[in-house]
Amino acid sequence: MPLRTAFIASCYYLERILWAMLDVLEGISSTGLLPRRRELPGRPAGRELLVREPEDGRVHFLNATATLIWNCCDGETTVTVCAERLRAAFSIPVEVDVDTDIRETLSDFALKGLIETDEANNGVGA
């Protein structure tokens, strides 16, 4: 019985993550805006950014690219603007598909719960 409960809980958790990721991607498709990041304390760690979850003490390290995308997650910046900033900061050739990388990074943010969700009534993803 506890195993079954754990299995159901895991399914429920995975479903929520999946929906959060879909919300983020659908939100970008419909509005062109990046979602809003959660207000989490951050601290530079060399060229990376240390982001802490105050509730459970978990720590995320964002590399330079992810940090730039993270900073664009204000609910007002478009994917196009974010892509332009990325290309400028990292001298990215035009033939490189930056948009896909941005979406994958946002999915990763959503997977790790770094993006505000609809449940908090603050999300712009849905």
Add this chain to the structure above:
Amino acid sequence: MALEPESSFCVGMADWSIKLVFDTPVPPLPSIYLADRNSELNTRSSELRVSLLGDVPKISWIHDNEQQDLSELLDCLGGRRFNAVGNASYADSCVFSDVVFGDAPALELRNGDLHVLNPEHRHVYIDTVMTWLMLRESSLVSVHAAVCAVGEIGLVLLGPSRAGKSTLACALAAQGADYYGDESAYFDKRDGRLYVHVRSPALRPGGRKLLATPPAGDWYEAKPGDPKFAASVPVSERPCPSDQSILFFLDGFGEAALTPIPGGEATVRLARVLGHGNPTVSVQLDTAADLVSRFPCHRLTVGPPDATAKMLIAFVSAVTVAADRQTCGAPCSYDGSPRRTETDPSSNR
């Protein structure tokens, strides 16, 4: 440094100092505490008193004329605590066994004081108490590291035991670098100034064998089953550069190479060798992140010691810290597959 019995003096470093009062013969003290000796620094009215209760040395901490409880220190040590040893009962006290020197009773906490049950190691515990007080009361953090210098740049070699710090430090000294220590370095959190626990290097048999010209010295047993060679490598007479440092994270053995290390990884690895007055993991990570942001950091694969030392000296001679700070760390080139968020599993504590 040997002192006469019944002596008192002030020691200190950075913004910390303490008055030491000895009612017993004073064991040699690490020179680190004498680096910035200045009685005017002693504004906190802290005093560490070492006296004899019969044959047992007793360590007391007095602050603002009030005796303080040293039980918190025992929580920071890695041994076991218990209330009875053999037929002896310590019902009203707490006995601490030090795993380093076997499992025999080492310290007894009685009314807030520490009684040293193995007097031959009393200098170790006096040093431990002083370090604990310093980290607790000052703006300093300690790191397990060897320190050398090339010109005006301090080379801080970081890594766990057996990573090759001491051997590499000896090789650096043989190649002309200034040698300072192979055990502990201290950083001031306020301005990043570097202080070093100056001492001769202690080599393990494997490390000594790798050196092209092994230094003279004597063997001793640092811990049971861990023989070390006290190498007579001269400590530089020049003060260790404190303003400019480069952190090298020793990362296994192979062909000598310097590669970038991502800031996140450097932060976690530095936090693991950090001695901090605040036991909170998040505070320690923040401090490590600040140091990683302040200093250039590199990953160092350790090759043959002499070749590695030559490579390091050539590297440090060719850079300035300011320029290196801009170029080290995770490369800022975009390769189309950016590394994204990485959750640090060790932080989930």
